[in-house]
Amino acid sequence: MDKPFYVHRFRYHFSITKLLFWSLLFLSLIYFFFYHPPSSSDSSRRRLWGGADWEYRVLHSARPRSRAGGRVVLVTGAAGFIGTHVSAALRRRGDGVVGLDNFNDYYDTSLKRGRASLLERAGVFVVEGDINDSLLLKKLFGLVKFSHVMHLAAQAGVRYAMKNPSSYVNSNVAGFVNVLEVCKFANPQPAIIWASSSSVYGLNTKIPFSEKDRTDQPSSLYAATKKAGEEIAHTYNHIYGLSITGLRFFTVYGPWGRPDMAYFSFTRNILKRKNVVIFEGPDHSTVARDFTYIDDIVKGCLAALDTAKKSTGSGGKKRGPAQLRVFNLGNTTPEPVGKLVSTLERLLKVKAKKIVLPMPANGDVLFTHANVSLAQRELGYKPKTDLQAGLKKFVRWYLDYYSPSGKKSAV
């Protein structure tokens, strides 16, 4: 028997509604996943900072212990290796310190979180955010009158630049410009001390490397972005009167160090009985580095900050010439990578499984050696820790940190 007319009509409407419902659901899912990736949206990034409690923590951290003449320092890359040690040292002597770090996953983020917890206990709040986030930087400068910016946030590592070139441009060029842009409008403008690198000497063969030597032959994109930073610093100093000091660090090592660096990964591999690859130069020549211990670097950073003159601009305009400096901070005693390995073997009491390979064309240079006479004259910089003594402290920290009950050592 034929169904009544209204039954057909009802079925027809029902299937149209169903079709509409599923199409809308499908379209909204496409919109959600393709146009709204949850991890990269501005709003989700912004949720990491802001609010009354957050502001209180920033202001509390920024307060110097002695109100008269205390410095107030923004340390970018504060959860990084050098950033942690410098922040802790500034706080120990009574300066106001606010840290900033994006906690990216270039290496083990739990190590970065561990460093930030140490700083937290020392009275330094590490704001989670990116140097490319202008809103965040403006907010921080709106809350706090920073006298100095210690800009240590960067994409580090020489060889990784071949794998992820854009991260170097993003952090070391765009990020640095963003920091300087905010500093130029700040009132008062802060003095800026920032991390350049020994890698700017590139293919320079004149040794030891002096600040007067040529730096126009970078051998890696990492080096090129650090060299670009030095040129950018010149521009902001020239146009806006920002006082800027660049520090060329030479292969810095020590407790709470970077797992991507040779001394750290060699230690891990030796203990795990894995191979350790030692690069050699042409005709079996040794590759050497002017390995510099973290405590010497921290002293150099603090001296650079203490001798930095004030910026001269205001309201984004230059009012007079400002200080522009570059210093080598090295150890002055290059050591072959083979000696790094034999010292670690002795300290760890384990024989390394060594493999010697020709250095691949990966941006590495054969040799670094710092002439630090300028830093000695102007900053009173005098490195005191040799490789053996420095590695001993590193190994002690490493064994403690990675022991089952570890992760408690102080900076």
Ligand SMILES: O=C(O)[C@H]1O[C@H](OP(=O)(O)OP(=O)(O)OC[C@H]2O[C@@H](n3ccc(=O)[nH]c3=O)[C@H](O)[C@@H]2O)[C@H](O)[C@@H](O)[C@@H]1O
């Ligand atoms: O001084 C600097 O400017 C730079 O120092 C280090 O760069 P690098 O000297 O290459 O430090 P490591 O990665 O620890 O390498 C040290 C030496 O070990 C060698 N190496 C590294 C890894 C490896 O598996 N085998 C090996 O022989 C490298 O060729 C290099 O000669 C840092 O990683 C950079 O961020 C920093 O800017």
